[in-house]
Amino acid sequence: MMPIEIQVRDAGGRTLARFRLADEGEYQIGREQAKVEIPLVDGSVSRRHAAVRLSGGRLFVTDSGSTNGTRLGETALGKHWYEWLAGVPLVCGIFTLVYEPGDFAEEAPAVETDDERTAPVPRAGTADPVPWLESEFPGRLFARDVVPVAEIVASGKLAGETDFLAVGGGIGSFVWVDHLRVWGVPQDRIRVIGVTGSCYEKWKEYCENSQIPGRERIRSNSISTPDNLWGFPGYALRETWREVKGGDIRGFRHILKVFGEPTLAETYTPRADDVYAALDREEARIGWRQMLTFGRAIALRKTDDGRYVLAYKIPADQAEDGDRDRYFLARVVQLATGYPTTRYLDDLQSFKRQNRGSNRVVNAYEEHEGIYRALAERGGTVVVRGRGIVASRVLQRLHETRQRNKQIGVLHLMRGPVEAGATFDLARRAVGYDVEMQPFNWPKACWGGEYRRLLEAAAPEKRVELLSAWGGTTTAERADWMAILSAGKREGWYRIYFGEVKKMRLKNDKVVTEIVAKGPFSETLDLVADYVIDCTGLIADVTSSPFLKDLLARYNPPRNKATGSGPDQRLAGIAVTNQFEIAALRNGAGRVYAAGVVTQNGPYAAVDSFLGLQYAALRSTDHLAAARAPGLRRMGPLRSFVQWLKWTAGAKP
Ligand SMILES: Cc1cc2nc3c(=O)[nH]c(=O)nc-3n(C[C@H](O)[C@H](O)[C@H](O)COP(=O)(O)OP(=O)(O)OC[C@H]3O[C@@H](n4cnc5c(N)ncnc54)[C@H](O)[C@@H]3O)c2cc1C
Structure with a gap:
């Protein structure tokens, strides 16, 4: 990736300093020279003023609660991340920061300072771990498979x-720690980084x-309760209880749904806000903070x-002496770092490269x-790509936006029509509006039923076969969403196109998506739009996490096999046992x-998924209990019941 050079200017437009951002990651802007990567030394700038994030070659910026605020162009920034486009001035106190589309020179010096008010030592947000440079933390100490504890202690950074x-x-x-706490491990024997x-x-x-704000309902079901490892009471019962207690007898509809779903009623899903609140409560109960x-x-x-031993960096504002490097020693480690970054499909990536700074895609x-x-x-016109649950949310949001401005058109681009749903044995997925319909992202039997057992017992080659048959893009069958699409087709503002994208380009301030349309003539079509929203999904590439990339390079643990292609591609994760242990790291x-x-x-x-994460936590906790790991005791029905009672009372485990 090409580095981006940010220029710091004073009120008169004079360039005071240049900072080169070479690595993906976060860079802090603030007054305290020793603790931030982009120091701006003036009383008008807060100690920790704003932060810049370099991700996928694009810059994002957020205000860090500064006293005088941060402005991006005309926008006063809040706590969200805003895309910082080339040429738009970012104002922090008396300083103006800019970068231009051409500010990607590989040869640019790391930093040039024209004024003593700016400090000359920017540091990278995320270090590329392979190979270690001698000066980089943790340096030579980690350039081997086994590190002597004496050397960690001697470093003074433990x-x-x-x-x-x-x-x-x-x-x-969180769910792993929740299980450990319920299994008996005291708070002071657990650490989370x-x-x-x-x-x-x-x-x-x-x-x-x-497009799932707090008031909206998420995808998973009533018993997917990451705040409650027993799954009871589920979210439907809790919502019913709350509403009925408040005098609204219609609250019973939530629990009735659970009995009727998915054939007699739509699948019940909880509101995002209710899940956040439940997690807040459980965080407090187990002492998460x-x-x-x-x-x-x-x-x-x-x-x-x-x-x-884990090498990690603490935030700049917590490093009293400016040294952010730390080590932590542990007997048992769990890795759950989620999606490393949002990765674009190849054609989107090349559009982004050619049109740096454009927020059209x-x-x-x-x-x-x-x-x-x-x-x-x-x-304006929007091309929506993909047909999963996120595409349905985005279409819903565009429909809502149309209520304010009828001059909005939607071109929905999918790879091809879906004539028949995927089949496995006697099961066949339903299809509607060229989308495979399924309440959850996998058939339900994958969580706790027959498919789970099949997959656990299967060899790697067979797993690829099973996962390919069960996987694929699906969305939940929801009446409100279907109604939006029907209305869109009828009123003419929503059109579906099938085709493979050949190229995307910017022409006359419009995004042109060139597709080879599916059909008898394979004709080439140009979809001309103001914006393209890509809903083809998140791609989990473990090698794009510097932390995991280093782990893979050092110990070379076996990897699973990749499946699918295009938007349905699922890259290979790190191989684990059925107890979710990375055996190669024992x-x-x-x-x-x-x-x-x-x-x-x-x-x-x-x-x-929530239940998947809980299942992993359950298997690994049981595994640890069987191995008599410190603090864990085997969980029998009586102990489990007592722990559940504590959960209902909000008492510590
Ligand atoms: C939009 C969306 C909706 C979803 N809805 C549902 C749903 O309704 N039901 C359901 O069951 N599942 C849902 N999921 C799937 C899944 O349950 C969630 O993504 C869940 O958050 C995954 O948990 P995680 O711990 O793996 O990752 P995260 O919750 O993303 O946590 C990983 C954390 O690790 C941090 N991290 C990464 N690298 C490092 C590092 N080097 N050092 C320190 N920290 C690091 C990340 O910043 C992040 O905070 C949804 C996913 C998405 C994207």
Whole structure:
């Protein structure tokens, strides 16, 4: 990736300094020279003023709660991430920061300072771990498979040691820690290293970007309760109880849905806000915040005493002496770092490369509110790519935006018509509006039924076959969504196109998507639009996480096999046992487990779901209890019941 050069200018337009962002990651802007990557030393700038994120060759910016605020062009920034387009001035106090489309010179010096008010030492957000440079943390100490504990201690950077260490701090980490706590592990024997305060922060960001605001309902069902490992009471019962208690007798419809779904009623799904609130409650109950250390994991190594050492960087504002480098020692480690980045399909990537700074083409998982705002004001045409659950959300949002401006047209681009749904044995998926219909992203039997057993028992080659048969893009059958599409077709503002994208280009301020249309003549068509919203999904590429890339390079653990192609592609995760252990990382009594998309295409299909994360947590916790890991006791029905009673009372486990 080409580096981006940011220029810092004073009020008179004089360039004071240049900062080159070479690596993907976050860069802090602030007054404290020793603690931020882009120091702006003036009283008008807060100690930690704003942050810039370089992701997929694009820049995003957010205000970090600064006293005087941050302005991007005419917009006063809030706590969300905003795309920072080339040429748009970013104002922090008396300074104006800009970069131009041409500011990608590979040869640019790391930093040039024309004024003593700016500090000359920017640091990269994320270091590329292979190979280690001598000066980079953790440097030579980690250039081997097994690190002596004595050397870690001698480094003076050891922050602590623990029995259980969760790396990631998202929902996958949370449910694992929840299980450990319920199985008896005390709070002070667990540590979590992550970059967010609450476990659902990253998920919430994805939900909001992909048009699931808090009041909307998510995809999973009533018993997918990451805040409650028993699954009872489920969200439907809780919602019914709340409404009926408040005097609304119609609240019973939620619980009735559960009995009728999916044939007699639409599948019940909880509101996002209710899931956030439930997780808040469970976080408080198990002492999540007390176990959490803010930090970005850099690398993991085995130690010479049968444990593991994690090298991580703490945030700049927590490093009293400016040194952000730390180590943590642990006996058992769990890796749940989620999706490394939002990765674009190849044709979108090449469009982005050729049209740097253009916000006309976005990935639906990234912040793109500006598109709906612009459409509401000026109208326009949008190409929506993909046909999964996110595409249905985006279409719903476009329909809502049309209520404010009727001059909005939608061209829905899919790869081809779906004549028949996927089949497996006697089961066949239903099809409607050229989309395969299924309440969840996998057939339900993948979670706890027959398909789970089949996959666990299958050899890697057979797994690829099974996963390909069960997987694929699906959406939930929802009456409101169908009604929107019917109305769109009838009124003429919604049109479906089938074809493979050949190329995308910008012409006369419009995005032209050149497709080879599916049909008897394979004709070439140009779809001309103001915006393209790509809803083809998130691609989990473990090698695009610097942390995992380093782990793979160092220990070379076996990988699962990739499946599918194009938008249905699922890349190979790290191979785990049926207990979710990365066997290749075993170190004496020390163990490393993994959960979520890190383990994609392994022994469990729905790894990237609440229930999948809970299943991984359950299997690994049971495995640890059987091995008599410190603090864990086997869980019998009576203990489980007592723990459940504690959950209902909100008492500590
Ligand atoms: C839009 C959307 C909607 C979804 N809806 C549902 C649903 O309705 N039901 C369902 O069951 N599932 C749903 N899922 C799937 C899944 O349950 C969630 O994505 C869930 O958040 C995955 O948990 P995780 O812990 O694997 O990843 P995350 O929750 O993303 O957590 C991973 C964390 O690790 C951090 N991290 C990464 N690298 C490092 C590092 N080097 N050092 C420190 N921290 C790091 C990340 O910043 C992140 O905070 C949805 C997913 C998406 C994207």
